[in-house]
Every structure is written in structure tokens, then in C-alpha cells.
Amino acid sequence: MFEVTNTLKNRHIQTLYAPLFRKKPITKIEIERFNFKDGDFIEAYWYKEQPIDNRPIVILFHGLAGSFKSPYIQGLMKSLDKKGFASVLMHFRGCSGKENLLPRSYHSGDTSDARDWINYLNVKYKNSKLYAVGYSIGGNMLLKLLGEDGLKTPLKYAISVSAPLDLGITAKRINQGFSKRYQSHLLEPLKKTILQKYRKFDMEKLINQTKEDIKNIKTIEEFDEKYTAPINGFESAQDYYTKCSAKQFLKDIKIPTLIIHALDDPFMTPQILPTKNELSEHVTLNISKHGGHVGFVNGTIFRPKYWLEERIVRYLMKQ
Numbered sequence: 001m002f003e004v005t006n007t008l009k010n011r012h013i014q015t016l017y018a019p020l021f022r023k024k025p026i027t028k029i030e031i032e033r034f035n036f037k038d039g040d041f042i043e044a045y046w047y048k049e050q051p052i053d054n055r056p057i058v059i060l061f062h063g064l065a066g067s068f069k070s071p072y073i074q075g076l077m078k079s080l081d082k083k084g085f086a087s088v089l090m091h092f093r094g095c096s097g098k099e100n101l102l103p104r105s106y107h108s109g110d111t112s113d114a115r116d117w118i119n120y121l122n123v124k125y126k127n128s129k130l131y132a133v134g135y136s137i138g139g140n141m142l143l144k145l146l147g148e149d150g151l152k153t154p155l156k157y158a159i160s161v162s163a164p165l166d167l168g169i170t171a172k173r174i175n176q177g178f179s180k181r182y183q184s185h186l187l188e189p190l191k192k193t194i195l196q197k198y199r200k201f202d203m204e205k206l207i208n209q210t211k212e213d214i215k216n217i218k219t220i221e222e223f224d225e226k227y228t229a230p231i232n233g234f235e236s237a238q239d240y241y242t243k244c245s246a247k248q249f250l251k252d253i254k255i256p257t258l259i260i261h262a263l264d265d266p267f268m269t270p271q272i273l274p275t276k277n278e279l280s281e282h283v284t285l286n287i288s289k290h291g292g293h294v295g296f297v298n299g300t301i302f303r304p305k306y307w308l309e310e311r312i313v314r315y316l317m318k319q
Helices: 011-021 071-082 112-124 137-152 167-173 179-197 203-207 211-215 220-231 237-244 246-252 307-317
Strands: 029-035 041-047 057-061 086-090 130-135 157-161 257-262 283-288 297-299 304-306
Touching (some): 029 112, 041 071, 057 071, 071 086, 071 130, 071 307, 086 112, 112 130, 130 137, 157 307, 167 220, 167 237, 179 211, 203 220, 257 307, 304 307
Parallel strands (some): 057 130, 130 157, 257 283
Antiparallel strands (some): 029 041, 297 304
């Protein structure tokens, strides 16, 4: 158990502080378009520019409906740069502000895109060590990828933050109490993205849902039942959760991996955490009583200290 010492102990203050008050956006980036064999693409955002030396590269994966604009992404990029790391965010399909080209977009267990991107970087920057950090569903995806690939992964070290290791539990928890507000906030851009696809594709035929059906979705679980599962070949939302929750893959991870999680995360319950028997010897759990969801802010409301970024950078510098 790791105890974060701070006065901002409320789970919702922890979760909302950075999105509400951290307003110093990065302006210097280099965008790289990466094309997949299926005809679709993603955009990767490099901090400042692509490296021309052999610096280690940290690959970032954002959370649900996240992007380069997410404060946790920009904050970590700045911290990594100060310590000599290059960093790049791989947007999931359709998350960079440009529509992706296929009826499907991304989901919590879609490891193929990340694997292709990592392998590409490993060839292009063969003299640079590759690390990865995933947040929320990006963290779940990353852990699943590591479990699937074992020692085949080019990554040397990895960190997962606030990952919904059991997607079914998470879908139910976020539909309770104040957490419903987060759910509504996340659902709006997701539904908007799917509704845009009706202009280009016969979505009603593909997922057996009308535009009105999509507009009327009220929960994450309903979204997964009506869109995520059918468009990605799962039998149901529950089938998707069962097959894509990262918890079952942790025992197969073969590289040093740090999992950071807060017990007061409003998106999930402590039930999502693995037991010792479910962990590989290469995985370290860093559990805090307080931290909310991708929060982990120390100090006071007027003098915040972003412990999460310090912890991530410190872990990578020791490697």
C-alpha cells in the first residue's frame, strides 16, 4: 500500500482537479500519421518533434474519449522531456479530431493497433529503448498486450494507471451515484462519433441499431452492447468484458511493469484488483488510498503537486 500524503483526499476532487484547473497547453508538437493494413489510420503526436538521437522513447496511450488535449498526457510529456525522454501519444482511432475511415473505432482490448505502432517504432528507432504508459482503458489495453506478447514485445518497461482491469465491474460502478456524471460526460463524444458514421456507412445494417437507438443510449454498458460488441465481433457486452479485461493477462507479463491504482477511484471498485496469485513476478502493484481516477494530486488546492508524473518518471529513470 502506498499512501499519498495530501489534503485533497476527496475522490472527485482528485479526479477533476487537473481537467478543471490545469490550463497550460503544449503548443509545439509534430504529428505523424500512421496507416494500417486495413486502410485506416491513427495520428501520433510527438512532444516537440520526432527524435533524431538515441534517447529512450515513451509511448503514451490515453483513456476513453481522451486525446492529446488530456491534462494527464500533456503533464507527463513535459515531465519526461525535462529528464531527457522523447515521448509520443498514439491516439486511438478517431480520437485525434479526425474521423477514422472504417465503421469500427477502438475499444479497451484492441491491442492490434498498438502492437503495429510499437513494432514500427522499434524498427525506425532501433537504437532507442521503448517504454509505454497507458491510462485508464489505455492502461487496460497495454496490460492485455503485454500478457499476449510476453517476451516478444519490444517494450522494455511499462506503466498502467487507473486501468479498469475488470471491465464488467467498471461498467456497473460508473453507473452508480455521482459517477453517473462521469459516464454522461464520456458517452457524449462516443455517441457523437458513432452518429457521424451513419453518414458514410450502413450502420443500421452493421450493428442493427438506428440513429435514434444510439442517441438514446444512457450507459457505458448499453453503448458496449449496442455498438462496441457487434462492430468488433463480440457476442455481447459481457462477452467483450470477459475477453478484454486485462486482469486475466497479468500472470503472463514478462517485462517489468508497474500498475498504479487508487482505492477511491470513482470509476471502479477495489474488486478489480488482482490477487497475488493473479500477478506475474514482473508486475508491481502501487496502490494508494487516495488518488481518484488518473488524479494523484498532492499538496493543496492552491499549491498542487502532481505526484503521478513524478512517480512515473522516477520509475523509468531507475530502469
